Amino acid sequence: MTNYRKPQRWTGRKxxxxxxxxxxxxxxxxxxxxxxxxxxxxxxxxxxxxxEMASMARPLGHRGTKLxxxxxxxxxxxxxxxxxxxxxxxxxCFLNEEVxxxxxxxxxxxxxxxxxxxxxxxxxxxxxxxxxxxLGKLNKELDPDSPxxxxxxxxxxMFTEE
Numbered sequence: 001m002t003n004y005r006k007p008q009r010w011t012g013r014k015x016x017x018x019x020x021x022x023x024x025x026x027x028x029x030x031x032x033x034x035x036x037x038x039x040x041x042x043x044x045x046x047x048x049x050x051x052e053m054a055s056m057a058r059p060l061g062h063r064g065t066k067l068x069x070x071x072x073x074x075x076x077x078x079x080x081x082x083x084x085x086x087x088x089x090x091x092x093c094f095l096n097e098e099v100x101x102x103x104x105x106x107x108x109x110x111x112x113x114x115x116x117x118x119x120x121x122x123x124x125x126x127x128x129x130x131x132x133x134x135l136g137k138l139n140k141e142l143d144p145d146s147p148x149x150x151x152x153x154x155x156x157x158m159f160t161e162e
Contacts, residue, residue, distance in 0.1 A: 038095050043114045049094055050087070056080055057087070058113035060106060067091065067100040070108040077105045131159040 039062070047054045057069040057080050067088070071077035080087075084103040092098045136156060142149035 038099075042091065042094060045094065049090055053080075053083065053087070057083075057105065058108065060111065060113055062100065065099065065101045067103045069103060069105050070111065070113055071105050072108050074107065077107065080105055129158065135159065 042049070043059050046059055050057070056076050057071055060068040060070045062068060069080070069087070071080055087103055088100055091100060138152060142152055144150070144153065
């Protein structure tokens, strides 16, 4: 009895096995047509790239060729505007091409930057309200179903539900 082998067709592929650490980056680069992989490297290297400036301006994202950075307060945001050309130059040199042509600063307002660094929030102690001396004297004069009467009673509950 003879063994019949099916002839193999030429698929054009190389039959050599490659190591995963060399093959995977090339494969992912072919899939990444929008440059997202380079931006992830940028966000991860943000602190090293920006130095002292990194704590003042955190990356929020991009829209086309516009880089969006976050500042924690308006004064820092205003000062960072003057450093925008230097920031653009550093980032485009890091990416080895001119990816961004404009920097826009926005206030952080509780958002989490792309590099995941969340600054310590300043906690403001809750202020203790003092009950007004004559609170409740207008209950007889105000209609309880009117908007003003409802508002006045809600104001009274602020001091009784503590």
